[in-house]
Amino acid sequence: MPRKSTRLTFAVLATGAGVFSMLQSLVAPALPTVQHALHTSQSTATWVMTAYLLSASVFTPILGRVGDLIGKKRTLVAVLLAVLAGCLLAALAPNIGVLIVARVVQGIGGALFPLSFGIIRDEFTPAEVSGSISNLSAVIAAGGGVGIVAAGPIVSALDYRWLFWIPVGVVAVTVLIAARYVPESPKRAEGSVSWLGAGLLSAWLVALLLPLSQAGQWGWGSARVLGLFGTAVVLFAVWLLAETRSATPLIDLRVMRLPAVWTTNTAALLFGAGMYAIWSFLPGFVQTPAAAGYGFGATVTESGLLMLPMLIAMFLSGVIGGRLEHRVGAKAQLTAGAALGALACGFLTLWHDQQWQIGVVAGLFGLGIGLAFASMANLIVGSVPPEQTGAATGMNANIRTIGGSIGAGLTSVLVTGRLQPSGLPYASGYTHAWALLALFCLTAAGAALLVPVRRASRVAGPATERSAAAPVRVR
Numbered sequence: 220m221p222r223k224s225t226r227l228t229f230a231v232l233a234t235g236a237g238v239f240s241m242l243q244s245l246v247a248p249a250l251p252t253v254q255h256a257l258h259t260s261q262s263t264a265t266w267v268m269t270a271y272l273l274s275a276s277v278f279t280p281i282l283g284r285v286g287d288l289i290g291k292k293r294t295l296v297a298v299l300l301a302v303l304a305g306c307l308l309a310a311l312a313p314n315i316g317v318l319i320v321a322r323v324v325q326g327i328g329g330a331l332f333p334l335s336f337g338i339i340r341d342e343f344t345p346a347e348v349s350g351s352i353s354n355l356s357a358v359i360a361a362g363g364g365v366g367i368v369a370a371g372p373i374v375s376a377l378d379y380r381w382l383f384w385i386p387v388g389v390v391a392v393t394v395l396i397a398a399r400y401v402p403e404s405p406k407r408a409e410g411s412v413s414w415l416g417a418g419l420l421s422a423w424l425v426a427l428l429l430p431l432s433q434a435g436q437w438g439w440g441s442a443r444v445l446g447l448f449g450t451a452v453v454l455f456a457v458w459l460l461a462e463t464r465s466a467t468p469l470i471d472l473r474v475m476r477l478p479a480v481w482t483t484n485t486a487a488l489l490f491g492a493g494m495y496a497i498w499s500f501l502p503g504f505v506q507t508p509a510a511a512g513y514g515f516g517a518t519v520t521e522s523g524l525l526m527l528p529m530l531i532a533m534f535l536s537g538v539i540g541g542r543l544e545h546r547v548g549a550k551a552q553l554t555a556g557a558a559l560g561a562l563a564c565g566f567l568t569l570w571h572d573q574q575w576q577i578g579v580v581a582g583l584f585g586l587g588i589g590l591a592f593a594s595m596a597n598l599i600v601g602s603v604p605p606e607q608t609g610a611a612t613g614m615n616a617n618i619r620t621i622g623g624s625i626g627a628g629l630t631s632v633l634v635t636g637r638l639q640p641s642g643l644p645y646a647s648g649y650t651h652a653w654a655l656l657a658l659f660c661l662t663a664a665g666a667a668l669l670v671p672v673r674r675a676s677r678v679a680g681p682a683t684e685r686s687a688a689a690p691v692r693v694r
Contacts, residue, residue: 225343229351231397232335233358235299238386238393239328240362241369242306243271244498246322248370248519249379256379259315262436269432270319272620274326276428277421279616283333283609284417284469287408291341291609292401295334299397302328303390310383321383332359333613336600340608341404349549350541352600353593357537360592364530364585367498371520408606409467416462416469423454424617431624435631470610479602480611482669483553483595487615488622489663490557490591493564493656495623496630497584501567502526504649505577511639513646515574528578532585533592540593549594549601550670556591557664559583564657568650587660595619598670626659 246253246267254264286294305324312318339351373381430437430444430451437443462468474480502522507514517525540552563583570576595615603611633652634644 225347225351227396228338228342228401229355231393231401232295232331232338233355234389234393235295235302235328235397236331236335236355237358237362237365238389239302239325239331240359241366242302242325242328242386243275244363244366245370245382246271246366247499248367248502248523249374249382252374252379253315253318257312257315257318263315265433265436266319267315267322269429271322271326272432272624273425273428274323275329276326276424276617276620278327279329279333280420280470280610280613281412281417282327282330283337283613284408285412285609286330286334286337287606287609288412290403290407291334291337292397292403294330295338295401296394296398298327298330298334299390299394301325302331303387303394306383306386306390310380310387329616330609330613332616333609333611336596336612337605337608338401338404340600340605341406342402348600349544349597352596353541353544354538356592356596357534357541357589360537360588361530361534363498364526364533367502367526368523368530371518371523375520406605411467413462413465413467413469416458416465419454419458419461420469423451423458424621426451426454428621428624431621431628434628435635439632470614471607474603474607474611475614477602478669478671479598482666482671483598483602484615484618486553486557486591486663486666486670487595487619488625489659489666490560490587491619491622492626492629493560493660493663494584494588494591494626495620496626496652496656497564499627500630500634500649500652501577501581504571505574507643511641511643511646513571513649525574525577526581528582529585529588532582533589536586536589537593538589540590544593544597549597550667550672552590553594553598553670554664554667556587556589556594557660557667559587559590560660561657561664563587564653564660568653568657571649571653591663622659626656629655 250264250267253267254260257264282294282298302325305321305327308324309318309321312321335355336352339355340348343351370382373385426447430447434441434444459472462470462472475484502519504513505515505517505522505525506519508516515521536556544552563580566576566583567580571580596612599612599615600608630652633655634648637645637648639645
């Protein structure tokens with residue numbers, strides 16, 4: 220494959236991962252519209268988000284491992300086709316049941332993250348790897364912001380179905396280019412997929428994430444929620460035992476125990492709790508009528524525009540962070556990103572009476588997201604063997620999602636636990652939630668400080684063959 224093709228390869232990877240990231244948040248602001256258009260209940264409509272979350276959580280690490288085994292380009296094209304089919308089915312869905320099935324199919328696209336990171340590691344020169352991963356992480360982070368900002372204008376000008384028709388066109392072109400121009404990775408892991416491990420991983424993830432996403436409706440103390448949490452603990456223990464004894468584990472637990480990996484994953488869990496909760500609840504805060512004693516009565520489109528500073532900041536900080544990584548190090552960037560998230564939430568706790576204050580908070584948190592996303596990916600990719608890249612980065616994305624579910628669930632309890640006679644939350648519910656999110660992000664910064672300064676693995680590119688045991692300096 221000609222060396223000049225790396226730019227085209229990166230464009231394909233960025234487009235696919237960016238579309239999937241956008242689909243995560245694009246639907247959330249339009250859920251009331253979807254509910255009304257498909258004549259369903261609010262509780263049923265929330266499954267449009269829940270189904271996507273569960274599907275992505277299951278497929279991300281499994282297909283990341285499949286890509287390590289059978290080829291990342293082949294798996295990438297198959298995953299893009301699944302996203303294309305899911306978007307097309309969603310755009311044509313005649314009822315809520317079909318739409319939920321379509322979102323399950325779209326969730327397969329979660330594997331685009333680990334596959335893309337693995338292709339970059341395999342195909343790009345060592346000098347390009349860190350910057351390219353940072354740039355891709357910036358696109359992934361910005362994709363979520365694009366979804367929040369774009370949803371309102373798309374629904375207002377066209378129809379909610381165009382939230383899926385637009386990705387259909389983009390992904391269709393991306394599939395064709397990927398099939399023709401993305402090279403197949405030469406590195407393959409040995410062994411096979413541990414289907415027992417895959418099944419147990421899927422089971423405990425669903426048992427954990429389902430009650431986290433539905434506890435607001437079922438009740439945190441309900442038998443269903445407590446029973447599923449208990450089931451998740453048991454299945455997790457069985458999964459650990461099965462993976463430890465497997466000759467070809469789905470997730471190599473020895474890799475997960477590497478100091479740089481477990482500390483980065485801990486920071487991902489805590490930072491994800493703050494990030495997803497801000498994405499989920501800040502638009503609702505600004506849409507609250509001022510008669511409630513807070514909020515600005517913003518429309519969906521206006522609330523999206525108030526989040527625009529976050530979108531711009533997260534993209535710029537992710538790109539700039541890639542240029543600075545070799546100077547300041549990924550550890551310092553992850554620490555700074557989490558600290559900026561804590562600062563933003565702390566600011567929001569104390570000052571939220573003016574729209575410019577919301578813009579400042581959005582911008583600060585966006586800077587933190589861009590730095591954190593880029594550094595987490597680089598720390599994981601640089602710490603694991605090449606044949607474990609897909610599975611390890613897939614688990615990191617999953618852990619961030621689990622943190623997001625925890626943060627969103629706890630925020631929902633604080634915000635909706637006590638309501639005004641009008642049915643709107645009290646301002647204190649939001650301020651307590653913002654304070655909790657600040658604590659999550661601050662603790663994430665503490666976890667980032669524990670990331671070791673040196674590691675014992677290297678990123679190998681096509682232009683060089685280097686020992687995996689050679690010491691590499693990482694700041």
